[in-house]
Structures are given as C-alpha cells and as structure tokens.
Amino acid sequence: MEKENKRRRFLKAGGLAVAGAGLASRKATAGEAALDAARSAQVPDGAEYDVIVIGAGFAGLTAARDLSLRGARTLLLEARNRIGGRTFSTRYAGHKIELGGTWIHWSQGYVWSEVNRYGLGIVESPGASPDDLALLSDGRLRKLKPEAAFPRLSEAMGRYCDVDGKGGSTIFPRAQDPLFSNAFMRFDRLSLQDRLDQLRLKDDTRAMVGSMLAINCHNDPRQGGFVDMLKWWSLGDFEMGRLFDKLSRYKIAEGTGALASAMLGDAKADLLLSTPVSSVGRGGGMAVVTTTEGKSFKARAVVCAVPMNVLDAIAFSPDIANAKRAASRAGHTGNGGKFYAHIKQKVGNWMGMSPFPNPITMAWTERQRDDGTLLVCFSPPGKLDQNDEEAVQAALRGLLPGAEVLATMGYQWGADPYSKGTWCWYRPNQLSHSFAELRRIEGNVFFASADSAKGWRGFIDGAIESGAETAHEVIGYLRGKA
Ligand SMILES: Cc1cc2nc3c(=O)[nH]c(=O)nc-3n(C[C@H](O)[C@H](O)[C@H](O)COP(=O)(O)OP(=O)(O)OC[C@H]3O[C@@H](n4cnc5c(N)ncnc54)[C@H](O)[C@@H]3O)c2cc1C
Structure with missing residues (x-):
C-alpha cells in the first residue's frame, strides 16, 4: 500500500515535472505557447514553405533558425508539446535539474559558441570531481579515495x-571526422565487452572500467x-580525466531549456507543437509532409531531424534506403535510466561506481542540500524502475549502505x-554500415541528428553541428534550384 502511495506521489511529481519543464524557463515557455497558438492559426492545411523541419530538438532548432x-520560409513541426527533444530542464525542490542532456564543455565548439552567443552561464556538478568513491566489485563494497583510484582507472582505460601501441591515437586521428581514416574498421565488429575480455584487469580496476563502459x-x-569508445577517447584527447570533464562536469547555469528557447526566439520559422509527422512524400521537386492528424504541408525541401531510433516510424514515399530503416530498427544502444535520487544522508562530494549488470552503474552528488543530498544516477535498461523509490533505495544501498531515499x-x-x-x-558495425547512410540525402529530404553527427555524436554539440551543416546544405540546394 505504502509502495502504491509512493508510486502515485511519484507519478504526480512526474506530471509536475512535465509542467515544471516550463518553470525552468517560464518566460520563454509562456512565450512559446502564445507563439504556437498565434502561428498555428496562420498555418492552414496545404500551406507551402521553402523548408519543413521535422523535430524541434537541438538539431531541428539549429536548422530552423539558420535556414x-x-x-528560407521555414515551418518547424514538433511531435511533443515542448521544444528541446532529448533535453528537458525542470526543477526539483528549488533546484534546476536536467532530465536529459546536461553537460557541455568548451571543447564542444558548436554548443559552446551558442552558449556564448546567447550570454548564458556555466555551473559545475560537484560530484564529477568527488572526494569519496564507492565501488561495488564482485558484490563487495570498497570505499576508495579518488586520488588513488582514478589514476588506476586512467591507466586501465589507456590500456x-x-x-x-600508440594509445589509440591512430584510430580516430581527427576526432571531428570519423571516416578520415579507415583504421577503425578492424575493430568495428567488437563489442565493448569483447575488448574488455581481451585484457587481464584486476578485480577493482575491471569493475571501474566496467562501470565506465x-x-x-x-x-x-x-x-x-x-x-x-575509441572515438570518445579521441574526443577526450586520449586521457581519462579530460574526457570525464568533457562528459560530466559543466552545465548551462540557466538550463538547456534556456538555450533552446533562445535559439527558437531567434528563428523566423513558424512552429507547430504537438504535431507528429506520419509521412513524407516527394515528387516533382516538392515534398508533402503529412501529420498524424491528417494535415499536409508542402515544401521544396525537408529536414528530418528526428532521432535515429524513431526514424522508422515515419512513412516515406518513395521509401528511404533500407539501410536507414535497418539502422533505425536496430537502434543505438543508449536506452537506460538517468534519474535523481534525493537521499536523507549528507554524503558530500561522493561518487559510486558498479559494473553491469548492477542496477546503478554510476551515481554522483549533483547538489548538497540542507536536508540531504541530491544524487544523479544512471542505470542500464531493464535493471531498475526509477519511479519505484523502494527499488531505487535498495539499489543505492549497494553503494551507500543505509541510504534513505526521500524522492526520485x-x-x-x-x-x-x-x-x-x-x-x-553505436552497436558493433554501425559506424561502418549505418553512419554514412543515416546522413545521406534522399532527393530533397535531408537528415540531421546528434545520432549521425561527425564530431560529438550523441551530444548536444553534435545535434547543433548536424543542424548547422544541414541548413547550409539545404540553402545550397535551394539556391541551385532557384
Ligand atoms: C538522459 C540523457 C542524458 C544525456 N546527457 C547528455 C549530456 O550530458 N551532454 C550532452 O551533450 N548530451 C547528452 N545527451 C544527449 C543529447 O541530449 C542528445 O544527443 C541531443 O539533445 C539530441 O538532439 P537531436 O536534435 O538530434 O534529437 P532530439 O533532441 O531527440 O530531437 C528530435 C525531436 O524530434 C521530435 N520528433 C520525433 N519524432 C517526430 C515526428 N514523427 N514528428 C515530429 N517530431 C518528431 C522529438 O519529439 C524531438 O523533439 C543526453 C540524452 C539523454 C536522453
């Protein structure tokens, strides 16, 4: 019964979280809603544009703004009732939190330039450079000092x-251009685990590496x-500490929602929220984009900026290449949980690590509070129901004995x-077989996504790179056509 009550409380909180996404950038969101209503009224069925952009994540927002x-007369169609896609700023008990994409870095040039352009600030996640480390290794909990453990982790990741024989530096010699060398092809069939099994790492070190993977x-x-992993290694300058800083230390002070709103604010595009696209037809130099509600809009070009894992849900006529559909059906592997756990204990700047199949592979202090600690936690798919406070508490106790979860x-x-x-x-062989295909233009349909970016693929930076590059290609196409 108590469990059910807790679940209901969470679901309620979940509902608030969705509304709360607006709270994180209240002004911008209210503005967007008004904008949406006003612009919807001005977009009649059959309206014609130069370009229709499908999806208002960072790739689509960048493309729509730049176009x-x-x-270019641009229409941006977004399935959800908000912009931002896989980023989602909200609040928990007075603190800004990010439910999706969060950390950025100055070596991620595309997002960094946008943050500067719109005058946004940067704050640090304290637990990304922890004072204490808990490691669950073969069922044993070890309390370690990061200054002793991290050099071992760095050395092991280097191996x-x-x-x-050159620290992996010849595989992706140009981190922003993954196909510059084909050296990676020899290794593309291997999984992360295959490579781990080739090494004889000692128990604790193996557990730390397993947790990272x-x-x-x-x-x-x-x-x-x-x-x-070799690609990230190259992006991280072939060094663990630097890679970790780039992945998990610095975030936008005002929230990713503020950046998304600023970019939308600059765009001269029409926007329709809550407008899922069901099909894209093309012929005679035009494209017809139809929504699930049966409305159709026409354009000379389309930018499809939906995630790789959902591309297959859209019908194309003529159909897109089989290889694109196959890549979408197989999907990329990112599919686990990211959640916040508010615990009663004050644990300082803490980090926990445990390898797969443990239910929490990594967690760290996101905020020290007067009434405990807010941890950010990551779990593999299917191992933990992040809505279930009791299950989360049991999982956390593997790393933090006695932890009492107040909310998740x-x-x-x-x-x-x-x-x-x-x-x-990517899964094994997807870089060889799917990457170039996912980027390939089909007639007047262009594809933009963080999931097929050249540099920081899988990141906000990659989404902006892809949106900007695609917008440039579309402008060239439209000019050539004019
Ligand atoms: C939990 C989590 C943590 C992350 N952590 C980080 C991090 O710390 N740092 C970092 O840089 N990145 C991180 N990322 C990744 C980053 O958020 C994404 O790579 C990036 O935001 C993706 O941008 P995108 O525009 O390519 O795709 P999306 O943001 O997914 O945007 C695609 C848009 O298309 C819309 N759409 C889909 N189907 C349709 C349809 N049929 N019709 C109309 N619209 C449609 C979607 O609703 C969405 O708005 C994280 C992601 C998640 C989920």
Missing part, C-alpha cells in the same frame, strides 16, 4: 584503448560497439515514442 535567418553505452557492454525523479526516454532511447552509442 530562416538565411531567408583498453591502446589497440595500436556501461554508463557510456547506457546499456550492457555486450551491446555497445568498441569503436565508439526521472524521465522514461526509452518508453517515449519520440526518442525511444537516450544518447547515441
């Missing part, structure tokens, strides 16, 4: 990535492709039909 600012692919390391908050990205997953991590 419209370069004079893990050193497939060329599970959070990186957000799944069972047997599912995640090894070459994506997360979003089920894998269950959402418009994302069907979290961040992109």
Whole structure:
C-alpha cells in the first residue's frame, strides 16, 4: 500500500515535472505557447514553405533558425508539446535539474559558441570531481579515495584503448571526422565487452572500467560497439580525466531549456507543437509532409531531424534506403535510466561506481542540500524502475549502505515514442554500415541528428553541428534550384 502511495506521489511529481519543464524557463515557455497558438492559426492545411523541419530538438532548432535567418520560409513541426527533444530542464525542490542532456564543455565548439552567443552561464556538478568513491566489485563494497583510484582507472582505460601501441591515437586521428581514416574498421565488429575480455584487469580496476563502459553505452557492454569508445577517447584527447570533464562536469547555469528557447526566439520559422509527422512524400521537386492528424504541408525541401531510433516510424514515399530503416530498427544502444535520487544522508562530494549488470552503474552528488543530498544516477535498461523509490533505495544501498531515499525523479526516454532511447552509442558495425547512410540525402529530404553527427555524436554539440551543416546544405540546394 505504502509502495502504491509512493508510486502515485511519484507519478504526480512526474506530471509536475512535465509542467515544471516550463518553470525552468517560464518566460520563454509562456512565450512559446502564445507563439504556437498565434502561428498555428496562420498555418492552414496545404500551406507551402521553402523548408519543413521535422523535430524541434537541438538539431531541428539549429536548422530552423539558420535556414530562416538565411531567408528560407521555414515551418518547424514538433511531435511533443515542448521544444528541446532529448533535453528537458525542470526543477526539483528549488533546484534546476536536467532530465536529459546536461553537460557541455568548451571543447564542444558548436554548443559552446551558442552558449556564448546567447550570454548564458556555466555551473559545475560537484560530484564529477568527488572526494569519496564507492565501488561495488564482485558484490563487495570498497570505499576508495579518488586520488588513488582514478589514476588506476586512467591507466586501465589507456590500456583498453591502446589497440595500436600508440594509445589509440591512430584510430580516430581527427576526432571531428570519423571516416578520415579507415583504421577503425578492424575493430568495428567488437563489442565493448569483447575488448574488455581481451585484457587481464584486476578485480577493482575491471569493475571501474566496467562501470565506465556501461554508463557510456547506457546499456550492457555486450551491446555497445568498441569503436565508439575509441572515438570518445579521441574526443577526450586520449586521457581519462579530460574526457570525464568533457562528459560530466559543466552545465548551462540557466538550463538547456534556456538555450533552446533562445535559439527558437531567434528563428523566423513558424512552429507547430504537438504535431507528429506520419509521412513524407516527394515528387516533382516538392515534398508533402503529412501529420498524424491528417494535415499536409508542402515544401521544396525537408529536414528530418528526428532521432535515429524513431526514424522508422515515419512513412516515406518513395521509401528511404533500407539501410536507414535497418539502422533505425536496430537502434543505438543508449536506452537506460538517468534519474535523481534525493537521499536523507549528507554524503558530500561522493561518487559510486558498479559494473553491469548492477542496477546503478554510476551515481554522483549533483547538489548538497540542507536536508540531504541530491544524487544523479544512471542505470542500464531493464535493471531498475526509477519511479519505484523502494527499488531505487535498495539499489543505492549497494553503494551507500543505509541510504534513505526521500524522492526520485526521472524521465522514461526509452518508453517515449519520440526518442525511444537516450544518447547515441553505436552497436558493433554501425559506424561502418549505418553512419554514412543515416546522413545521406534522399532527393530533397535531408537528415540531421546528434545520432549521425561527425564530431560529438550523441551530444548536444553534435545535434547543433548536424543542424548547422544541414541548413547550409539545404540553402545550397535551394539556391541551385532557384
Ligand atoms: C538522459 C540523457 C542524458 C544525456 N546527457 C547528455 C549530456 O550530458 N551532454 C550532452 O551533450 N548530451 C547528452 N545527451 C544527449 C543529447 O541530449 C542528445 O544527443 C541531443 O539533445 C539530441 O538532439 P537531436 O536534435 O538530434 O534529437 P532530439 O533532441 O531527440 O530531437 C528530435 C525531436 O524530434 C521530435 N520528433 C520525433 N519524432 C517526430 C515526428 N514523427 N514528428 C515530429 N517530431 C518528431 C522529438 O519529439 C524531438 O523533439 C543526453 C540524452 C539523454 C536522453
């Protein structure tokens, strides 16, 4: 009964979280709603544009802004009742939290330039550089000091990535251009676990590496492709500490929602929220985009900016290449949980690690509070119901004995039909077989997504890269056509 009550309380909180996404950027969201109503009225069935952009995540927002600012009459169609896609700023008990994409870094040039452009600030996640580390290794809990444990982890990750006797540096010599060298192809069939099994790492070190691999692919390391680790290694300057800072330390002070709103505010595009697209037809130099409600809009070009994992839900006529559909059906591996757990204990700047199949592969302090600690936690798919406070408490106690969970908050990205997953991590062979295909233009239909970005694929930065590059290509196409 108590469990059921807790569940109801959470569901209520979950509902508030959705509304709360607006609270994080109340002004902007109210403005968007008004904008949406006004613009909806002005978009009659059959309306014609230069470009229709499908999806208002960062890839679609960037494309719509850049296209419209370069004079293309642009319509942005978004399935959900909000913009931002796999980012989702909200509040928990007075604190800003991010349910989706969160951390950025100055080495991620696309997002960094947007943050500067719109005058946004940066804050740090304290637990990303912890004072205490808990490691669950073969069922034993170890309390470690990061200054002793992290050099071992760094050294082990260096060995893990050193497939060329040069620290892995020859596999992706240009991190922003994954196909610059084909050296990766030798390793593309390997899973993260295959590579781990090639090394003889000692128990604790193996557990730390296993935990990193599970959070990186957000799944069972047997599912995640090894070459994506080599790609991240290159993006992280071939060094664990630097990579970790780039992945999990700095976030936008005002929230990702503020950046999304600022970009939308600059766009001259028409926007329709709550407008899922069901089909795209093309012929005679025009495209017809039809929504699930049966409305149709026409354009000279389309930018399809939906996640790889949901592309297959849209009907195309003529159909898109089989390889695109196959990649979408297989999906990338990112599909686990990310949630916040408010615990009663004050644990300081703490981090916990445990390898797959433990229910929490990594967790750290996101905020120290007067009434306890707010932890951010990551779990592999199917191992933990993040809505179930008792299950979360039991899982956390493996890392923090006696932890008392006061509340949890997360979003089920894998269950959402418009994302069907979290961040992109390719499966074995997807870089060889799917990456170029997912990017390939089909007639006047262009594809933009963080999931097929060249540099920080799977990141906000990659979404902006892809949106900007695609907008440029579409402008060229439209000019060539004019
Ligand atoms: C839990 C989690 C944690 C993450 N952590 C980080 C992080 O710390 N740092 C980082 O940089 N990145 C992180 N990411 C990844 C990052 O958020 C994404 O890579 C990026 O935001 C994706 O942008 P996108 O525009 O390519 O796709 P999306 O944001 O998914 O946008 C696609 C849009 O298309 C819409 N759509 C889908 N289908 C249709 C349809 N049929 N019709 C109309 N619209 C449709 C969707 O509703 C969505 O708005 C995280 C993601 C998640 C989920």
